[in-house]
Amino acid sequence: MTENEAIDALVIGAGPAGLMAAEVLAKGGRKVVICDAKPSAARKFLMAGKSGLNLMNAAPPDTQISQYGDAGAWLAPILGDFGPDQIRFWANGLGADLFTGSSGRVFPRVMKASPLLRAWLARLDDAGVTLRRGWRWQGGAFEFATPHGERCLRPRVCVLALGGASWARLGSDGAWTAELAAHDVPITPFQPANMGFVVDWSAHMRAHFGAPVKGVQLRAGEHSVRAEFVISARGVEGGGIYTLSRPLRDGAALVLDLLPDRTVPDIAARLAAQPPKLSTANRLRKALGLSGVRLALVHEMARPLPTDTTELAQCLKALPIPLQGPRPLDEAISTAGGIMRAALTDGLELRNWPGVYAAGEMLDWEAPTGGYLLTACLATGHWAGKHAAQQG
Ligand SMILES: Cc1cc2nc3c(=O)[nH]c(=O)nc-3n(C[C@H](O)[C@H](O)[C@H](O)COP(=O)(O)OP(=O)(O)OC[C@H]3O[C@@H](n4cnc5c(N)ncnc54)[C@H](O)[C@@H]3O)c2cc1C
Incomplete structure (x- = not known):
């Protein structure tokens, strides 16, 4: 058993939000370790690729913000900092040629996620980011069940990007709510969104x-x-x-x-x-x-x-x-509910757990399909990573 392995920056969850947070942390000069419970990264992102990977929407900014309902008010600066324009540039940089389809939906021309994900993981690897697969966070600060037994990490800064609570077989089972409740983090109960x-x-x-x-x-x-x-x-x-x-x-x-x-x-x-x-x-x-x-x-x-x-x-x-x-929560494309905005600082740091940030679908916002889900996951991952990078 490795006792209390000290690391610089920890990201838990290798979905789009976590990978984006890791990228920004690494750009900020941090030495990043990503841990994910599953044997491979970004399984839901790959699943989204099966229907073409609707990465974002070309609607004007006001229309975009209105898709998030009340959460649009606090998401606006985050989407303004890293929104559709920046996502397009980022995806192009990973070799993805994008096109705009009906209702402004923007997709990679290849209509799948795997080439983009491969290029992204390679770029993270080049930036010195380590991905530990099969590492399941069990709570505490920070205990993992791993293929090699129990491990404990002691990061200087951490970004949680554990996803919502649907399609549990792809990794996002929502089990993290119990861990965060133990840290007195207020959580809006999950509800299905974009469901039958x-x-x-x-x-x-x-x-x-x-x-x-x-x-x-x-x-x-x-x-x-x-x-x-x-x-x-x-x-x-x-x-x-x-x-x-x-x-x-x-x-x-x-x-x-x-x-x-x-x-x-x-x-x-x-x-x-x-x-x-x-x-x-x-x-x-x-x-x-x-x-x-x-x-x-x-x-x-x-x-x-x-x-x-x-x-x-x-x-x-x-x-x-x-x-x-x-239809049941697990079948929903996405989930409403999650960590309440009031539990977070403007930089998406947990007020009751300093040094720990959160991003992606685990935050309390919802949006219709049309590219708005991945956009908010990438934007909040970018924002949390940027603020976490400044943490001493
Ligand atoms: C069928 C389908 C199609 C979709 N299509 C689109 C689309 O075209 N456009 C769009 O905008 N959105 C789409 N979505 C939604 C989009 O995929 C999600 O909103 C997005 O993946 C959420 O990103 P995330 O990084 O927050 O979480 P996730 O992608 O869910 O990633 C969370 C990660 O955390 C890991 N994890 C969870 N718990 C632990 C733990 N305890 N320890 C360690 N790791 C853990 C998981 O294994 C997972 O890898 C689709 C969803 C589905 C199900």
């Missing part, structure tokens, strides 16, 4: 499990989005649902406009123009092009269908989808 919702489908919907629902507008309270989503055996998921997941989680009802480009009078007139002998399903198909999964949703949620054409039109413009609640 449970719907109790009838057997009629089975044929449509896996089907994308396109060309619709989704509404949740005062929020609405025109985007696709997917019908699954368990409910609804995908981009349109994730975008509205916060108001839906907070209790807003999900309502679909199946024909967002048509008005109620237009729809009613088109239905009325069909021969009366046609079945309602055929009228919907012929007059409005409704078929497949969109037609199935009408039957699932609105049967018996109104015979009055205006009532039927109103139903197509505002079809309620009753949700039974969010």
Whole structure:
């Protein structure tokens, strides 16, 4: 057993936030050791790469900040210091050629994370950063279970970047909350963010499990989005649902406009123009092009269908989808909750644990998908690393 190994700078967690903190610490002249519980680094970042790695968003700064809700106020200077412009420059420096896709989403042209991560880890290695894999922080200051047995590190400064509490198999299991609570660090309980919702489908919907629902507008309270989503055996998921997941989680009802480009009078007139002998399903198909999964949703949620054409039109413009609640936390793309802002100094140092900083998804902010998650992780990692580097 190595007793109390003294080191200069410790980063716990080799996700995007931790790797960025390590990079900035090393640039600041610190000798950095990163420890991660998993046998390899940045597993969730690699998973994000499976859907193309939406690294950031090209939206204007005010729009970006508004994505973080109330947390936007304290994140603004952090994103101003290392936001999309700097992330673009940083990614280009690692050989990633970026392009901007729909809704301003920015991706590496290769649409995966592995080349960027490989180049990043090589650059950290060149900067003298050591990565200890399979080192699980167990609490205290700073005890680890490692492949070689128990080890204890005594760093001069530390950055925690342990992630949120979803997709535990990739490393971020949220177990750190108990350790930080022991240091009197106030923590907002985790909740799923960017997640699917449970719907109790009838057997009629089975044929449509896996089907994308396109060309619709989704509404949740005062929020609405025109985007696709997917019908699954368990409910609804995908981009349109994730975008509205916060108001839906907070209790807003999900309502679909199946024909967002048509008005109620237009729809009613088109239905009325069909021969009366046609079945309602055929009228919907012929007059409005409704078929497949969109037609199935009408039957699932609105049967018996109104015979009055205006009532039927109103139903197509505002079809309620009753949700039974969010899918479990572990399935969520990200988590809300974490270390409260009040627990941190402006430099992201824990007020109740001097010399220890925190970054990434373990902090109490949330944002929709669209690149905003990785942006905030990289930005807070950069900010915490910069301030930690100045620690004596
Ligand atoms: C399927 C999927 C797709 C996604 N796609 C995108 C996307 O396209 N764009 C986007 O912006 N965001 C995306 N995200 C979200 C994004 O990946 C996360 O927000 C981001 O990885 C969080 O970074 P982090 O560094 O804070 O934490 P993490 O990436 O979770 O890293 C935390 C690290 O800490 C380690 N760790 C945890 N506990 C311990 C411990 N006790 N001791 C030692 N090490 C520990 C873990 O092993 C892990 O390596 C996606 C997420 C998922 C699940």
